[in-house]
Amino acid sequence: MSPPYPVELLTLFPGMVSGYLGASILGKAQEKGLLCATVTDIREFAEGKHRVTDDAPYGGGAGMVMKPEPLVAAIEVARARLPGAKVLLMSPRGQTFTQPRARELALHAAGLILVCGRYEGVDERVMGSLDGELSLGDFVLTGGEIAALAVVDAVARLVPGVLGNVASSVSESFEEGMLEHPQYTRPPVFREAEVPAVLQSGDHARIARWRRWKSLMLTRERRPDLFARLELSKADQKLLARREEDL
Known part of the structure; x- marks a missing residue:
């Protein structure tokens, strides 16, 4: 039996994604050892009493920007845990996610690390720690969690054995x-x-x-x-x- 397909989500709101990952087909896939889903709280990598993960943007403007230090630290730990995994930031400016892209990622046995952005965006200096950015389409969400779950769902169902009925997936x-x-x-x-x-x-x-x-x-x-x-x-x-x- 092949090892489980590994996926890790980096988020400021782990409770938003844990329930979905543990339910229905994704939950059963984990029980069967076909999928291994991990949720990491980015705040755990922030310093100081209040674990601050955002700050005002240089140059002014509305909203806040995710700080590079905790995010890069979280990415580095995730990379060490999943060597060779694709690290992608969910972002409106990323490559549009499609079914062929889902198939491509499903074939990447080293797995997937998805970074869920928040606020007005992510400090640009984080980009050097990524393999790319991914978008669901031409619209904006309040955070990357919903988008990341959509990607995990689309990719996981293409992992052999997850759906059970191979015919339905094609x-x-x-x-x-x-x-x-x-x-x-x-x-x-x-x-x-x-x-x-x-x-x-x-x-x-x-x-x-x-x-x-x-x-x-x-x-x-x-x-x-x-x-x-x-x-x-x-x-x-x-x-x-x-x-x-x-x-």
Whole structure:
């Protein structure tokens, strides 16, 4: 059995992330020895009675900036604990996190150290201790904790054995560069809305064809940017030309 995939979160608010990491699939992955998640309180590396981790920005301006001393110290200890791990700061100016990036990180067996920024940002001198910055998208959060948890969740579920059902991890949105088809479960009729007959037909070839058609159509309608990048096969092109009732 392979060693657990190691991940460490550096944060000023460990209570914000510990609960999520210990629940549901991530919690079960740790119980099975597939994932090892550690949460480190950056304040433990701050000096003085009050463990101050922020200060006013040079040059003036609103808000506070995270100090370099405690943050760099926390990073260095984490690096010593996880040699070779990628150290990434969750930051709006970082590289956008995508499914291919999640796969790349999941293959990095040495693991992942995620730094959760706070306040107006992090002292620029911390950047020399990082391997890069990572962003969830073009919006701003009050801190990096939510973003870091999203990254851990996306990466951990790609670690072999974490999901259990391998098939589910390769048929979801973005795995093939397009959106996933709609899903249904019982009852067959809910408030007059019926499950499509094709899904109740038992015809697996027809079901697969319908699901592919739905994925292509949804991607074209809702994410034209993704659709424009798809390399459509001849079968896909023929499928798009058909009507749902003719599938």
